Amino acid sequence: MSSWVADGWLADGWLAGAAVSSDFFRDRSGGGCIQENKLFCPDWAINNLDRYSDPTLQHLVLVVSAVAAGFVIAFSLAVLAHRHRFLSSPFLAATGVLYTIPSISFFFLLLPITGRGAVTAIIALTAFTLQIIFRNMTTGLRNVPPEVTEAARGVGLTATQVLWKVEIPLAMPEIIAGLRIATVSTVALATLAVFANGGGLGAEIVTGSNITFKTGIIIAGSIAILMAIVFDALLLLTGRLLAPWKRVAL
Amino acid sequence: MGLPLGALGLFGEAFQFVFQGREAATGGVTVGGLDQVLELAAKQLEVTLLALLVSLVLALPVGVLLGHYGKGEFVAVSAGNAGRAIPELALIALMAAAVGVGLFNLVVALAILGIPPILTNAFVGIRQVDQVSVEAARGMGMTDREIITKVELPLAVPTIMGGVRTSAINIIATATIAPLAGILTLGDFIISRNVYGDAGVLAGAILVALMALALELTLAGIQWKLTSPGLKIQRT
Amino acid sequence: MSAGPPAQTAQDDDPGDRPSGNQSTATPVKYEEVSKRYPGTDSDAVHELSLEVPAGEICVLVGPSGCGKTTAMRMVNRTVEMTSGDILIGDRSVRQGDAAELRREIGYVIQQIGLFPHRTIAENIGTVPGLLGWSRAEIEQRVEALLKLIDLNPEFGDRYPSQLSGGQQQRVGVARALAVDPPVMLMDEPFGAIDPINRSRLQNEFLRLQAELRKTVLFVTHDVDEAIKMGDRIAILRKGGEVAQFATPTELLMEPADDFVEDFVGADRALKRLALMRVSDASLWKAQICRAGDPTGPVRTDLASAEVPHALLVDAESKPVGWLSERDLAAEQVPARPDSPADPLIDADSILRDGLATLLQSGSRYAPVVDGRGHLTGILSVEIISEFLSSGEATESDLAAVERPHE
Ligand SMILES: Nc1ncnc2c1ncn2[C@@H]1O[C@H](COP(=O)(O)OP(=O)(O)O)[C@@H](O)[C@H]1O
Ligand SMILES: [Mg+2]
Numbered sequence: 001m002s003s004w005v006a007d008g009w010l011a012d013g014w015l016a017g018a019a020v021s022s023d024f025f026r027d028r029s030g031g032g033c034i035q036e037n038k039l040f041c042p043d044w045a046i047n048n049l050d051r052y053s054d055p056t057l058q059h060l061v062l063v064v065s066a067v068a069a070g071f072v073i074a075f076s077l078a079v080l081a082h083r084h085r086f087l088s089s090p091f092l093a094a095t096g097v098l099y100t101i102p103s104i105s106f107f108f109l110l111l112p113i114t115g116r117g118a119v120t121a122i123i124a125l126t127a128f129t130l131q132i133i134f135r136n137m138t139t140g141l142r143n144v145p146p147e148v149t150e151a152a153r154g155v156g157l158t159a160t161q162v163l164w165k166v167e168i169p170l171a172m173p174e175i176i177a178g179l180r181i182a183t184v185s186t187v188a189l190a191t192l193a194v195f196a197n198g199g200g201l202g203a204e205i206v207t208g209s210n211i212t213f214k215t216g217i218i219i220a221g222s223i224a225i226l227m228a229i230v231f232d233a234l235l236l237l238t239g240r241l242l243a244p245w246k247r248v249a250l
Numbered sequence: 251m252g253l254p255l256g257a258l259g260l261f262g263e264a265f266q267f268v269f270q271g272r273e274a275a276t277g278g279v280t281v282g283g284l285d286q287v288l289e290l291a292a293k294q295l296e297v298t299l300l301a302l303l304v305s306l307v308l309a310l311p312v313g314v315l316l317g318h319y320g321k322g323e324f325v326a327v328s329a330g331n332a333g334r335a336i337p338e339l340a341l342i343a344l345m346a347a348a349v350g351v352g353l354f355n356l357v358v359a360l361a362i363l364g365i366p367p368i369l370t371n372a373f374v375g376i377r378q379v380d381q382v383s384v385e386a387a388r389g390m391g392m393t394d395r396e397i398i399t400k401v402e403l404p405l406a407v408p409t410i411m412g413g414v415r416t417s418a419i420n421i422i423a424t425a426t427i428a429p430l431a432g433i434l435t436l437g438d439f440i441i442s443r444n445v446y447g448d449a450g451v452l453a454g455a456i457l458v459a460l461m462a463l464a465l466e467l468t469l470a471g472i473q474w475k476l477t478s479p480g481l482k483i484q485r486t
Numbered sequence: 487m488s489a490g491p492p493a494q495t496a497q498d499d500d501p502g503d504r505p506s507g508n509q510s511t512a513t514p515v516k517y518e519e520v521s522k523r524y525p526g527t528d529s530d531a532v533h534e535l536s537l538e539v540p541a542g543e544i545c546v547l548v549g550p551s552g553c554g555k556t557t558a559m560r561m562v563n564r565t566v567e568m569t570s571g572d573i574l575i576g577d578r579s580v581r582q583g584d585a586a587e588l589r590r591e592i593g594y595v596i597q598q599i600g601l602f603p604h605r606t607i608a609e610n611i612g613t614v615p616g617l618l619g620w621s622r623a624e625i626e627q628r629v630e631a632l633l634k635l636i637d638l639n640p641e642f643g644d645r646y647p648s649q650l651s652g653g654q655q656q657r658v659g660v661a662r663a664l665a666v667d668p669p670v671m672l673m674d675e676p677f678g679a680i681d682p683i684n685r686s687r688l689q690n691e692f693l694r695l696q697a698e699l700r701k702t703v704l705f706v707t708h709d710v711d712e713a714i715k716m717g718d719r720i721a722i723l724r725k726g727g728e729v730a731q732f733a734t735p736t737e738l739l740m741e742p743a744d745d746f747v748e749d750f751v752g753a754d755r756a757l758k759r760l761a762l763m764r765v766s767d768a769s770l771w772k773a774q775i776c777r778a779g780d781p782t783g784p785v786r787t788d789l790a791s792a793e794v795p796h797a798l799l800v801d802a803e804s805k806p807v808g809w810l811s812e813r814d815l816a817a818e819q820v821p822a823r824p825d826s827p828a829d830p831l832i833d834a835d836s837i838l839r840d841g842l843a844t845l846l847q848s849g850s851r852y853a854p855v856v857d858g859r860g861h862l863t864g865i866l867s868v869e870i871i872s873e874f875l876s877s878g879e880a881t882e883s884d885l886a887a888v889e890r891p892h893e
Binding site for chain 1: 258261344441459462
């Protein structure tokens with residue numbers, strides 16, 4: 001795995017590569033269905049599922065790394081902005097710019113600095129998640145009733161203790177909500193990582209210069225959607241565990 | 251450390267690519283240059299605005315009406331969640347492969363991405379309007395139509411525009427891969443690296459980023475204009 | 487004891503006139519066996535309610551929470567549709583015609599006020615005229631007149647609701663309801679969300695307005711004191727929107743129809759009579775007044791035989807400045823700045839109950855009473871009030887004469 005992270009596992013200039021050769025499918029041919037490129041060829045799908053395991057794994061790594069990094073950064077920013085209110089607007093503006101720049105554009109803005117590869121893709125996806133997580137968390141912190149923090153301070157908790165023992169736990173539903181939005185969006189966006197030689201399920205959608213293999217598109221797309229749903233459900237569950245007093249909204 | 255210099259060099263080349271054009275990576279012809287840049291930028295803007303318009307026309311009335319009558323909450327809210335999960339690349343690719351390339355199909359695909367945030371936010375925005383205002387409006391003799399246009403919509407502007415902005419960002423980002431569906435936008439510089447070279451790729455990336463930021467700023471400005479001063483005062 | 491309309495003075499300049507000049511005349515409202523059952527409930531929220539509100543009167547619907555007051559009131563403008571029965575405004579059934587059109591002809595004030603936060607005060611007040619298609623100039627003129635009517639500086643017209651205090655917002659709410667000079671007004675706990683001091687001021691202001699405008703008003707409250715103060719007639723409702731007693735405030739206090747009413751009105755019925763009389767109607771004490779620079783000798787002599795043990799310093803416009811202490815009077819001339827200030831001041835238009843409350847709150851036995859312009863009209867004391875309560879002055883026949891402070 002380390003090799004693709006470092007170099008990109010696709011040949012540089014993937015688009016320049018030859019069109020999918022006709023013997024590409026020969027081993028496990030879906031027969032006429034594949035030759036006619038029907039919308040979906042179940043036989044081929046069943047016989048070729050294993051070819052999706054690596055891209056799926058890569059996709060997972062992209063998403064988890066990006067969201068984890070995004071969470072750590074946005075969390076820190078939100079804590080800072082909570083302490084020093086004047087930082088809130090500049091942080092919001094900065095993360096807003098990063099959110100607005102399309103990921104596919106971001107990949108190549110990084111080109112002169114980090115080149116191509118998974119790292120580039122992860123950086124761009126991380127940048128995308130910041131605003132979503134930051135905004136939700138600041139909302140959550142701001143919605144903590146003042147009388148609660150007042151009471152916490154009254155019983156002798158320091159500002160840091162109030163933050164970690166009262167405010168952040170109470171903001172957990174909003175924090176989780178932000179994480180869910182960021183994660184689901186990132187799973188979808190990570191398909192674009194293929195353009196930065198970042199791998200992932202996108203590589204099974206745009207195979208070589210061939211984007212007309214419908215069955216492949218559908219399978220890869222479905223895996224991505226499934227992954228999004230699973231992540232969403234897991235986070236929902238986490239939210240229930242972390243904030244059992246408050247049902248996290250579906 | 252050669253990287254910063256090399257990086258600067260590539261930026262310089264991208265700059266040259268935009269304003270003068272460079273020899274194609276495949277050799278021979280000159281690619282890039284202001285004319286082509288403007289042409290592709292115009293196309294990207296056209297496709298984006300068209301898809302945004304379609305999304306607005308389809309999603310806004312539905313979201314507003316559902317919100318006004320308090321019906322279909324599940325559909326309206328799920329749409330937003332589901333919309334986020336659609337992989338843009340798979341959608342465009344499938345549209346191109348299964349339905350066909352061309353402007354119409356592209357706009358349809360982009361609108362599919364643009365509709366959910368507008369629908370959800372329109373619903374939520376209208377729903378969140380203080381029911382006291384609505385009750386007062388009804389008691390004063392406003393018809394449903396008047397309640398929607400004179401009370402609910404103005405009060406829901408921030409939320410609705412939030413949806414429109416998310417939608418616009420999704421659309422313009424995805425319009426970058428429109429060349430896959432046969433419509434050449436600025437994304438062509440990025441995708442067809444074999445033609446434009448790294449200078450073209452970087453130029454494309456910069457142009458797309460600037461364009462997205464400009465669109466976002468414009469929409470933020472429109473939101474500011476549309477929001478009643480009475481609401482801005484309240485927020486501070 | 488005379489009980490003329492408190493605010494006679496503004497008659498020549500009637501700002502209640504809409505630009506077209508035709509002031510609507512009040513219309514009676516009549517409930518005919520009106521029932522309402524909400525879907526999914528197994529009893530009527532309002533059951534066969536019959537009630538007649540004479541034109542130009544304030545009828546208060548009062549009763550415990552959930553007894554159906556709001557429901558009863560909202561069936562008039564059909565924001566709640568009745569299940570059976572009928573409501574007539576004049577001789578026209580509210581069931582006839584379009585609900586939205588009906589509502590435009592009925593003023594509506596709710597507890598939460600419901601000003602539109604995105605519209606300026608002027609735009610808020612001009613809402614219904616706008617719906618009715620008045621011209622811009624007509625609306626502007628009308629808004630100006632109404633701002634004047636509710637005593638709000640015209641520059642407030644360009645502000646937004648969030649820039650106004652709660653009391654100011656509620657006054658705008660009333661102005662908005664009056665915008666097209668509707669013959670009938672519905673007010674659902676209009677002052678319920680206002681602090682007690684401002685509530686009493688708003689109540690007085692509204693009574694002053696009503697003396698001028700003479701709307702037919704349906705007024706909902708759960709506060710029996712407010713009901714006694716505001717109502718020409720009071721309908722006490724019990725659960726299910728049934729009328730326990732429909733009577734004038736005096737009748738209600740003198741002869742509660744049954745235990746429920748007696749309980750609801752409360753054990754302090756006698757004290758509640760204080761709500762039936764205005765401070766200006768009581769026999770106030772005469773103050774020993776003097777002005778800065780007067781020689782102190784005569785003041786000291788007169789004081790010996792006065793009802794009030796201290797002299798009151800007033801300015802050139804006879805506005806109270808302060809009470810003179812013995813030290814103040816020890817000088818040759820009356821000083822310009824006396825030792826103790828004149829407050830609290832009591833509004834001559836307020837009811838006796840509020841006057842007493844002011845006295846008790848400040849811990850004073852007596853206080854100067856001033857009219858709308860701040861001019862001294864007399865001194866109210868705890869003795870005056872206790873005499874009023876014990877002297878039998880508050881007996882039925884007498885009260886009948888002072889029945890309505892605003893009639
Ligand atoms: N929309 C509604 N649906 C069902 N029941 C209602 C509705 N509105 C009011 N009620 C019920 O009708 C009764 C009277 O309510 P309401 O008129 O609001 O009382 P009040 O104004 O006297 O407090 C209450 O029991 C209340 O629960
Ligand atoms: Mg009520």
